[in-house]
Structure formats: C-alpha cells, structure tokens
Amino acid sequence: MRFSQTLVILSGIASAFAIPTAPSFAVAQRDLPSVQSNQLRRALLRSELLKKAKILEGFAYATPERNRLIGTPGHNATVNWIKDTIEQFPDYYTYYLEPFDLSLGVSANLTNNNVSMEVFAVGLSPAGSVSGPLVVIPNLGCETADFSTVTPGSIILVGRGNCQSAVKNALGSTAGAIGMLVYNNVEGNLDGYSLQRITTPEGSYVPAGGISKADGEALVARIQAGETIVADLSTEMKVSTTYNVIAETIGGDHENVIHMSGHSDSVAAGPGINDNGSGTISLLEVAIQLTNFSVTNAVRFSWWSREEEGLLGATYYVSQQPQSELDKIRLMLDFDMMASPNYAYQIYDGDGSAFGESGPPGSGEAEHEFERYFAEEAGLNFTSIEFDGRSDYGPFLEAGVATGGIACGAEGIKTVEEAAMFGGQAGIAYDICYHSACDNYENLNVGAWIQMTKAIAHMTATFARSFDLLPARSEAAKAKRMAMAKKMMSDKAIGALWGV
Structure with missing residues (x-):
C-alpha cells in the first residue's frame, strides 16, 4: 500500500465520536467471539511489528530532516499512516484527527x-x-x-x-x-x-x-x-498544526472505556523507531487484531502528537474534555519505548509501594494486573519504575483518571540486579540511542518488543471484557481520585510530569 505524504484532514469530525448504530455492525459484533487475552496475544507476530518499523523508518529517511518531528513530512506521514490503517475497519472503529496549533x-x-x-x-x-x-x-x-x-x-x-x-x-x-x-x-x-x-x-x-x-x-x-x-x-x-489520532471501537459500552495510548512523534535528532515508534506500532497492531473479537467495554486508542515537547498532545486532549467525559475512562494505559535494546520490563508503580507516590484509585490495580500477567501468564521477571508522570499519562493523572503503563527504559542506567534479571549489560543505558540519530530499525530489541506488545494485548482484552478488577465507580471513589490527583500535582510532581 502506498501512503500519502500529505496530511488529509477529515471534515466534520473534531471533538466528539459519532458512534454509528448501523445494524451491520450489530450483527458482526454478535458473530465475533468475545475477546480473550490468550487468543489476542497469539495473533501478534514479530514480523508484523518489524514490517511496520521499516515503514516508520522510511517516513523519516525520505525527508531531509531524517526524523518524525512534529510539523515535518515524516510525522505527517506517520499520522496519515495510522489514520489510513484504522480506516480499513469502518465497521469496527470510528475515529477523528484532533488538530491543535x-x-x-x-x-x-x-x-x-x-x-x-x-x-x-x-x-x-x-x-x-x-x-x-x-x-x-x-x-x-x-x-x-x-x-x-x-x-x-x-x-x-x-x-x-x-x-x-x-x-x-x-x-x-x-x-x-x-x-x-x-x-x-x-x-x-x-x-x-x-x-x-x-x-x-x-x-x-x-x-x-x-x-x-x-x-x-x-x-x-x-x-x-x-x-x-x-x-x-x-x-x-x-x-504549525499537528494532530492527535483518536479511534474507538463502535461496539462496547461507551460509558465504560479502556483507553490505550502512546505518542507518535520523534525528537529532531532521529527517526525515533524505539521512542516511540515501538509504542505506536504495538498499539496499532493490537488495534488491528482486536477487530477479530467483540468487546463488552469500549476500547479507545490514542496516538498523541508533540509528546517530546512536553506531553502537549495529551494535555490538549484532556483540556478539551469535560469532566463527565473523562469520568467515562475507567483506566488509561500509556506505552512509550517498548523495544529498548538493553531492556528491562518496567511497570509503573501505581500503588506507590516502591516509590511512595500512588495514582488515583485503579492505578494500583492496573499495576497488580501487569505484575500478575508477567509473573503468571508470561513467566517473565519485572521491576517497578516511579509513577512520575513523565509520559503522556501525566495529564490524565492531573484529571484524576486511573492510569498505568509499562516501558523498557530510556536513558537510565541498567543496574547489576537488572542485568541478572533480564540479561543485557549493567552500567549502560537501557537505550544508548535514546533521542539520537541511531534510534532506527537496527536499534530495536524485537524479543522484548513482542513481549511488551503481548502485555498490551492482555490488558486490552482483560478490561475490554470487564472492569471487575478495578474499584467500583461511585461519587466517593471520584472524590478520592480527585484528591489523589491534587496530591500528585504538587510542585514537585508537576516538575516530573513534564519530563523536564
């Protein structure tokens, strides 16, 4: 398939989903099997991840900038590609491009x-x-x-x-x-x-x-x-005008949403194939394979723009949503850097047990389910990382939304203990090409990447079926979420939020 290098903007869709009621999808939804974690995970292939990584690298290297920085042809092509891919499933997803200047x-x-x-x-x-x-x-x-x-x-x-x-x-x-x-x-x-x-x-x-x-x-x-x-x-x-891409399943309960996200842009220094081409592709591949299943709760996928300049795409999105819409998001999970070459399987410390800062109610439960998946389903080691709001889940924390996520590591240095747990080399960065020109196709650890993508698929399937693992939604729980968010948005936490 040939992908346009010119960004196409859809008219008439700006800030709200138009959920169709076409009977064709209602019939299709009944005919599809209910999503199961193991079945969704089995559909994921390394070859598909790598094929898409080559596409993103091609978008970057086809331009003089050799990157996918927002406002460049490389990032415009990325946004078009995501849009074009989702467009292939008109009976399963509705979507829109959210512009901001x-x-x-x-x-x-x-x-x-x-x-x-x-x-x-x-x-x-x-x-x-x-x-x-x-x-x-x-x-x-x-x-x-x-x-x-x-x-x-x-x-x-x-x-x-x-x-x-x-x-x-x-x-x-x-x-x-x-x-x-x-x-x-x-x-x-x-x-x-x-x-x-x-x-x-x-x-x-x-x-x-x-x-x-x-x-x-x-x-x-x-x-x-x-x-x-x-x-x-x-x-x-x-x-410059840039765009978030927002897609949501037509099926499922839209009063109860699992929101999966990652950012689509790179820094100026390079093509950003790990940061965050890997998260972009993992989400897209899970979204593609999800179309083979029915869902009980609506699943929303978002690809944020301008994360690298301060989480601005996610911040803009949150700023445009009334609290009543944000309250429909039962859990927001973010995925940034899924294929670091010297990886560790890192889970955000949603309950605060490792680093002392917990997220709104539901964040700890998300962490626990990631831990259970890695330990029991995948048989893999894992470690905790600080819930510091450094990526696109930060603005959702501020709004009191339960959040979580996983990562493979950025510029941080791998410890001796982590080398024993995950292999690789202690004393060097998880990704030595972080924010550099060498963050290209050759920089990816595909073994780690497929495992992280399967973890994303597991969480998608689990919460697309049921939110029973999360605290019950009530006014008291909402008040507690907002109080926790206010606490996290202290001056110290705000500094962490923006990755300064």
Missing part, C-alpha cells in the same frame, strides 16, 4: 561577547531579537526568589530541570528579563525543545534559546568568576 522554533542565532555559540529556538516562546547581560539563575529557577538578582533588560541563564521551562521563562519575564537561555541537564543539544506549556499563570514569555549542558556550565563558570557577558539572541518561530 503550536509555535515551533525555526532558527536561532546567539553570540556571547561577540563570540558565536550553537543555539536552538525554544518552542512556544515568542520570536524576537534581544541583547543584554547574562544573569545566572540559581536553584534551577522554579521559585520567584531565584530571580531576585535579575535586572531589567537582562537575559537569564538557567538550567533545565525540576519544573517546566515555561515557569522559568515567565518568572524571569516578570522580574524584568527580556530573554532566556536554558541549558541542558544531560548531554546533547536542545533542538526541538519547548517551554512545555502553552501559557502559564506565572507571567508572559520572552524569546528563548536552548544550549548544551557544556556550553551552559561554561558560561555559568565565567560569570561566577566575575566576567560580564553580553548575549545577543535572535529567534524565528512558525505556527
């Missing part, structure tokens, strides 16, 4: 005391040209007090981390700064980085540029040694 960095220039330095425009900040002395912001710039030394007309120099860069930028602007340089907290540049919030109550935004950790630390050292550094920063931005 955001500003992207096009180019930037930076000199410090007339010496050029590599810089990238930070998305969501305004374009402009500013010049002024650099002021070092202590403590990562997440509190108003950190900006006490800012003078009007200066440019703040602040490290990435602990809170969204939007907060740093707005607090600096309120204190009188006219621009911001943010430097990375890990190796690598900040190409494709964003402020991570469209707006923030802390104030308005000023032009911002992103620089490397090494360059930022070198500037900090010079300023702390007493040198005055005048920065000249200019940035160019463009407004």
